[in-house]
Amino acid sequence: MRDITFGQYYPRDSVVHRLDPRTKLLISLVYIVAVFLCRTYWAFLASFLFLVISILVSRIPVLSILKTVRAVLFILLITVIINLFFYGDGEPIFSWWKIKVTWEGARFASFMAMRLVFLVVGTSLVSLTTTPMSLTDGMESLMKPLKLVRFPVHDVAIIMSIALRFIPTLMDEINKIMMAQKARGADFDSGNLIKRVKALLPILIPLFVSTFRIADELALALDARCYNATPNRTKMKVLSFNARDILALLFSLAFLAVIILLRIGIIG
Amino acid sequence: MQIEVKNLSYTYSKKTPYEKQALRDISFTVNEGEFLGIVGATGSGKSTLIQHFNGLIKLQSGQLNVLDIDLAAKKVDYKALRRGIGMLFQYPEYQLFADTVLADVMFGPLNFGMSKEEAHSSAKEALILAGLDFDAVKDRSPLEISGGQKRRAAIAGVLSYNPKILILDEPTAGLDPSGKREMLNLISSLRKTSGKTVIMVSHNMDEIARYCERVIVLGESELLYDTTPAELFYNYDIATLGLDVPHVVKIVKKLRDKGIDLGTDIVTEEKLLERLTAFFGKERI
Numbered sequence: 001m002r003d004i005t006f007g008q009y010y011p012r013d014s015v016v017h018r019l020d021p022r023t024k025l026l027i028s029l030v031y032i033v034a035v036f037l038c039r040t041y042w043a044f045l046a047s048f049l050f051l052v053i054s055i056l057v058s059r060i061p062v063l064s065i066l067k068t069v070r071a072v073l074f075i076l077l078i079t080v081i082i083n084l085f086f087y088g089d090g091e092p093i094f095s096w097w098k099i100k101v102t103w104e105g106a107r108f109a110s111f112m113a114m115r116l117v118f119l120v121v122g123t124s125l126v127s128l129t130t131t132p133m134s135l136t137d138g139m140e141s142l143m144k145p146l147k148l149v150r151f152p153v154h155d156v157a158i159i160m161s162i163a164l165r166f167i168p169t170l171m172d173e174i175n176k177i178m179m180a181q182k183a184r185g186a187d188f189d190s191g192n193l194i195k196r197v198k199a200l201l202p203i204l205i206p207l208f209v210s211t212f213r214i215a216d217e218l219a220l221a222l223d224a225r226c227y228n229a230t231p232n233r234t235k236m237k238v239l240s241f242n243a244r245d246i247l248a249l250l251f252s253l254a255f256l257a258v259i260i261l262l263r264i265g266i267i268g
Numbered sequence: 269m270q271i272e273v274k275n276l277s278y279t280y281s282k283k284t285p286y287e288k289q290a291l292r293d294i295s296f297t298v299n300e301g302e303f304l305g306i307v308g309a310t311g312s313g314k315s316t317l318i319q320h321f322n323g324l325i326k327l328q329s330g331q332l333n334v335l336d337i338d339l340a341a342k343k344v345d346y347k348a349l350r351r352g353i354g355m356l357f358q359y360p361e362y363q364l365f366a367d368t369v370l371a372d373v374m375f376g377p378l379n380f381g382m383s384k385e386e387a388h389s390s391a392k393e394a395l396i397l398a399g400l401d402f403d404a405v406k407d408r409s410p411l412e413i414s415g416g417q418k419r420r421a422a423i424a425g426v427l428s429y430n431p432k433i434l435i436l437d438e439p440t441a442g443l444d445p446s447g448k449r450e451m452l453n454l455i456s457s458l459r460k461t462s463g464k465t466v467i468m469v470s471h472n473m474d475e476i477a478r479y480c481e482r483v484i485v486l487g488e489s490e491l492l493y494d495t496t497p498a499e500l501f502y503n504y505d506i507a508t509l510g511l512d513v514p515h516v517v518k519i520v521k522k523l524r525d526k527g528i529d530l531g532t533d534i535v536t537e538e539k540l541l542e543r544l545t546a547f548f549g550k551e552r553i
Contacts, residue, residue, distance in 0.1 A: 011285055064284070179324045180363035183355040184425060185347060185379030202375065205365040209411065 008168075010128045015244060016058035017129045021138025023245040024126050027252040034259040035118050043262040044114050050255045051122055058129050068124040069117055076116055083109035132164035134237070141239055154233070162218070170211065177206045269333075270433060270465055271298040271321060276330035278316055290316040292489045294330070298467065300432075303459060305476040305497070306469045308486030309510035314469045317486065318435050321467075322346075322353040335432060351380045354426035355435045359442060361418035364410035369395070369421050372410050376429045387428075394428035395421070399454060416447050423454070433465045434458070440475065448472075452479055477501065477514040477535035485509065502532040516540050 011017075016024075031050070038044050055065060069076075087105030094101045127135065140157035147153050178188070181202045188199050278291040290313045298304055308314050319325040321334050323346045332339040335352045357363065366372035373394055377387035395402050398420040405413055410421055426434070439455065440448040456479055459466050470476055476483055477497045485493040485500065487509045493500055500506065501517040513521075520534050530543040 176357065177363055179319065180355075180357045180360065181375075182324060183322055183350055183353070183357075184376035185350055185429070186375075187347075187379065202363075202365045206363050210362055 008128070009131050010060050010064060012059050012129070014057060014059040014129070015248075016054065016125075018244070019129075019248055020239055020241055020245045021130050021134045022142055022239060023241070023248055024130055025135075025138050025142060027248060028123055028126050030252045030256050031122050032119060034256045035115055035122070037259050037263050038111070038115065039263060043259055044111070044118075046255065046258050046262065047118055048114075050252075051118060051125075054122075054125060058125060060125070060128055065121055065124065065128065068128075069120055072116060072120050076113060079112050079116060080109045083112050132161060134239075136161035136164065137235070137237070137239060166214070169214065170207070173210050173214075174203060174207055177203050177210075269297045270300050270335060272331070272333040273297070273320075274331040276317075276320065276327070276332060278313075278320070278325065278328050280316075289489050294486075294491045296484060296491060296494050298433075298465060300465055301459070301463050303456070303466045303479060303481050304468070305480035305483040306467065306486065307471070307473070307476055307483060307511060312486040312509075313489045314486055315437060318355070318437060318467065318469060321433075321435060322350045322355055324355075347380065351429060352432045353435060354429070354431035354433070356423060356426055356437065356439055358438045360422035360425075361410075361415065364418060364422060364425075367409060368407050369400075369410050369413065370406040372421065373424045373428050376425055380429050382429070390430065391424070391428045394424040397427055397458070398424040399450070400424065416443065416450075419443065419447075419451070423451075427458070430462075431464070433467065436466065436468045438469060438471065440470070440472065448475070455479070471512075473501070473512045473514045474516070477516065478537075485511075497535045498533045501535060 031047075034050075035047055038047055055062065084101060084105050085099045087100075087102060087108055090102035090104030092100045092102050093106075130138075136157050139160065140153055143151070143153045143156070182188070186199060186202055188196065188203075190196075191199070274295050276291060276294045277289070280286070280288045280290055294317065306314050306317065316325060320327065320332060320339070323339060323344060327339050330340075334349060337344065337349050339349075364372050366375060370388075370391055373391040374387040377390050378384070382390065392402055392406075395405065400417060400420050405417060405421065410418060413421065423439075434455070436455065440451050443451060452475060455466060455468070458464060468475075468480065480497055483493070483495060483497050483500050484491060485504075485506065492509070493504055495504075497514075501513055506513070514535060516535055516537055516539075519540065520530050520532075523530060528547065530540070530547060534540050534543055
């Protein structure tokens with residue numbers, strides 16, 4: 001449990017780590033759009049290259065990046081199976097009862113799989129190279145225009161940073177409760193599904209109670225320090241764009257351009 | 269020997285940037301009926317060490333034998349191991365979950381394969397042993413009884429399956445002074461009446477001095493001292509480890525500086541009083 005890497009920040013000294021969080025968020029937006037535009041093997045190859053270059057520059061071990069794929073492995077498998085066996089259109093290679101495997105289906109399934117893996121790896125690269133704090137700072141800064149329509153940007157940002165901040169705390173809490181119940185002979189790994197779900201109750205109930213207790217304490221601490229007493233809070237670390245941010249953005253836009261050109265069939 | 273630890277080492281999050289060695293080459297043994305204290309600054313590996321004893325943390329390197337079960341073996345019967353060990357975590361009241369106090373205390377016995385009737389009677393026994401009014405609390409929700417009662421209910425939860433070894437991690441944390449004393453008296457009387465082995469992790473040196481026969485000191489993931497409380501508090505410098513000295517020992521040391529030597533084996537208030545009366549004569553106290 002303790003070893004879970006949920007795309008958790010991986011400290012390294014690299015260009016990617018030093019990029020402004022807003023740059024990374026914008027690039028990931030560009031990247032997500034690009035991956036959804038991919039329709040040919042060439043386009044996926046281009047996305048793959050972009051991803052590999054980003055990973056190499058970030059100096060994060062490939063293994064800990066691949067670990068993030070493990071979290072969606074189940075969804076990945078289901079997607080592939082459904083698309084492969086039930087796609088329907090095209091020349092069948094193999095068919096049995098309602099199951100029909102076609103070249104078209106295989107192609108589509110592999111595209112879906114690649115898209116999913118690329119999305120997960122690409123976005124987790126952002127969270128692996130950015131601390132939760134600067135990530136929410138970046139989001140708050142990017143959402144600033146929404147203030148014009150009275151959207152509570154700062155409140156949303158603080159809610160997000162609290163949520164991120166408390167993931168490890170709650171993991172710790174789960175770990176502690178699990179250990180305590182295991183010490184009393186609880187068994188979480190055997191029996192049928194219903195038995196296993198029932199076995200989770202002794203974890204979920206104390207966790208629920210603890211979560212409310214922690215939230216209550218936090219609210220009290222925020223109040224005690226006069227949180228929100230002043231309308232305009234200043235920041236200790238002020239975000240600023242650098243030359244490398246512009247270069248990185250240009251690089252990602254170039255990548256998007258390639259994908260668009262491939263999509264409308266001008267190249268490839 | 270009930271617990272035998274040999275060259276035990278443990279590292280958290282191996283092969284990640286968060287890698288941290290928690291225990292390094294620890295060896296010691298615990299005998300039946302002993303009251304052992306484990307002390308050390310925060311992060312010295314105390315919790316990691318005790319969680320090895322009932323297999324909550326899997327052995328990485330070294331040897332560990334608890335209640336004649338070899339934890340280095342390929343297949344370990346954890347259920348049998350855990351049945352013999354009652355482990356009480358810090359703030360154990362946060363682990364209560366059932367609808368009623370009685371059901372919560374019965375959780376352990378039922379997990380360890382007792383029948384409903386057996387579980388019920390041993391839970392009742394445990395609740396009474398823990399100092400609770402059985403009829404008053406048994407049908408109440410563990411969330412609505414008082415803090416002190418919650419802690420007692422949690423203790424009853426581990427006493428209910430009658431373990432041979434009790435392992436307590438900061439059992440008095442968060443209790444008021446009288447609650448602390450009651451808790452420790454309960455533990456110490458349990459040990460005397462049923463001959464249980466007790467291992468207690470604590471930051472409170474007064475408690476260690478008063479109740480433990482033997483102390484193990486951890487520092488920087490290593491076992492530094494394995495000795496008696498008197499020996500530890502008088503002969504070793506533990507202030508550098510971030511550990512306090514019991515009040516009784518402070519008083520004795522201050523008196524010695526003033527030229528009044530009462531000896532170096534006094535760690536409890538009773539003994540201090542006894543020596544003081546012997547030194548000054550009864551009428552002058």
